[in-house]
Amino acid sequence: MLNINRLAAWWFRSAMRRIRFFMEQPALVQTFQLHYLLHRAKDTEWGKRYGFKDIKHYDTFRERLPVLSYEQLYPFIERMMQGEHDVLWPGRMRWFAKSSGTTNDRSKYIPVPADSLHYCHFQGGKDLLTLYLENTPGTKIFSGRALSIGGSHHRFEGNPKIRVGDVSAVIMQNLPAWAQWFRAPSLPVALLSDWEEKIQAMIRELRKANITAIMGVPTWTVVLLEELLKQEGKQYVQEIWQNFEVFFHGAVAFAPYRPLFNRIAPGLRFMEVYNASEGFFALQDDLSREDMLLMLDYGVFYEFIPLEELGKEQPKAYWIDEVEIGKNYAMVISTNGGLWRYLIGDTVQFTSLYPHRIKITGRTKQFINAFGEEVMVENAERAIAFACQCTGAAIVDYTVAPVYLDNNNKGAHEWLIEFATSPHDIEAFREALDRHLREINSDYDAKRQHNIALIAPLIRPLPEGTFQEWMKRRGKLGGQHKVPRLANHRRYVDDIYQMLGWEIKAPPSA
Structure with a gap:
């Protein structure tokens, strides 16, 4: 056989x-x-x-x-x-990947000719499996199917001869036959444009399937898996998909999501990828490391x-x-x-x-430097992952903005966080986050000395489903869309406050 x-x-x-x-x-x-x-x-x-x-x-x-x-x-x-x-x-371009980025509401359109599809995006997918096999020689990943969680595509209004959409949808639509056989769900379901409808359709189609792997953005993958567990009345994903063994993730840093995935899918392997609308760039070639091989x-x-x-x-x-x-x-x-x-x-x-x-x-456009602290996304990801580890917390998503100096208040960073598992002590969470950020960023530490320029960060826990609703209102639900992590302005934070009907808070005087 x-x-x-x-x-x-x-x-x-x-x-x-x-x-x-x-x-x-x-x-x-x-x-x-x-x-x-x-x-x-x-x-x-x-x-x-x-x-x-x-x-x-x-x-x-x-x-x-x-x-x-x-x-x-x-x-x-x-x-x-x-x-x-x-x-x-x-030649003429028939496909364009539509990307909103993470800090700009204006859409970008990236040409995706056949050369890019075949020699970049498709090759990246094949090498993903090659490197996973190198790391896990006993894998049975090919005994089932890989669930791809992506977006949709549509005709471009300015020229009906071309199509635009998330790069994931462009790739799925053009995959060779062998790859279509390996992936799930069916193409009509995978390319549904309504994210909430897509989630329910995927669950109906795949609850009895043999899913061995998932490829997607952590944020929206969690939404799918938690809804699946809720409908099936199960605690762990492997109770539904017994052979589920690996999550191929990208687009956002994974460390803050790891505790949540470990809780709902214990023993799961993780492998990071760096693919974007512009191309497929890097893969985690060693699962014991936290970096990626530049392809x-x-x-x-x-x-x-x-x-x-x-x-x-x-x-x-x-x-x-x-x-x-x-x-x-x-x-x-x-x-x-x-x-x-x-x-x-x-x-x-x-x-x-x-x-x-x-x-x-x-x-290059996503950082906070309102007070000379030069906090990059990587700093924020490491700090919030450390705080989660110290306090038993797990997050769904978060965003951070500065609170600017005025006559009555000192500056601060305001963290709006939606927790999947709340920390056992919110003050301990704040202290751990602040301490680790000071340890890894000397500019931030200098501004925090004696509360001269910056007081301790403000932690604002958000109600369940806040970020999903906010992204939905912005027309950026699901697919490759990502909640902006850091901004050197308050537009995102104030918009969320307005949606929730909350009064915009200021930090206490220090």
């Missing part, structure tokens, strides 16, 4: 030779990626504008092409959406700008052979989706070289 699990494991493991090659030869592989991109796009409008045919070395590429934000690239993307061909990438042969050329260079007219960027461990960089990508020296908005640190592993430290 054919053992599908053993056959699939053999097929996927064959890719490890390719992965080991770029782990050992990152500069060589990235040089090849750059030459491939330049050659492929040499006859496009962008290629002619910047003389791609004449670029032979990275230094020329770095000097000739500007670093661009989405707003700067958008006029060319807009023309592609109207049907123009050979603008940033060869260097997906048709993406990487550059990294030190944070102190941001804001300059032409910031100095460095390629893979020039980066340093432990330094915060803004990531810049040139891709087989037609993005050229594109400032994606994520900040990363290298945790190792040869192989090059990274951890995501935040967003």
Whole structure:
């Protein structure tokens, strides 16, 4: 009898030779990626504008092409959406990934040509399974199906010949037959646009299925699993799906969610992925580590700008052979989706070289620096995870904003937190969060000295379902949408207060 699990494991493991090659030869592989991109796009409008045919070395590429934000690239993307061909990438684009980002309400549209689908997104999915097999040789993941929790797509009003939607939906719609067989739920259910309807439809279709893995954003995966447990009257997910063994997660830091998943799915394995509308970038190659391997042969050329260079007219960027461990960089990508020296908005640190592993430290637009404290998302994630560990808490979601200085009050950070499991002592939670944030961020610690600039953080527990309702009202429920973690303004926090009918509170004088 054919053992599908053993056959699939053999097929996927064959890719490890390719992965080991770029782990050992990152500069060589990235040089090849750059030459491939330049050659492929040499006859496009962008290629002619910047003389791609004449670029032979990275230094020329770095000097000739500007670093661009989405707003700067958008006029060319807009023309592609109207049907123009050979603008940033060869051919006409039929698919665009729609992304709202996390700090801006305006939608972004990222072109997703066939090259990007096949050699970046699909390859990332295959390598995800390859690296999971390397870590868990006894896995039986292929004996069942993987539940994909994603978004939807639709025709673009400005041009009915193209479709736009969450990158997860674009990928699911275009998956090859073998991958469609492995994933669940059925495509009509997976692509439902109404998130609440989708949750109920998935539960009806899959409650008796053999689900071995889930791929999704932690926030919305928790919503699905808790509703499933409620309807089935069970305590643990494995009571319903006996072979459920791994959760492939991304989009947000996982540490604050780990206690909740451990409670409802004990013994579950976790593997982090870094995929975005713009491409598939990194995978956790060692489940005992908390970083990810940068995938260097997906048709993406990487550059990294030190944070102190941001804001300059032409910031100095460095390629893979020039980066340093432990330094915060803004990531810049040139891709087989037609993005050229594109400032994606994520900040990363290298945790190792040869192989090059990274951890995501935040967003270039998502931080709090109202008082010179320079708190990044990674700082907040580590602090809240530590506070949860100390007090037995688990969270659903959170957001943080500054409370500004005025005549009567000192500054503070206000944390709006929806708890899945409340801390046994809210003051102990606050003290642990504040203490750990001071330990890992010297700028924050300096501002907290003697309550001179900042008093202790304000913790505001929110009613159950607050963030889900808030995201629903903003038209950002489910899929790849994420609650913004940090903001250097109070618009999100005040909006939530208004929705709840709460009076906007100020910190006590200190």
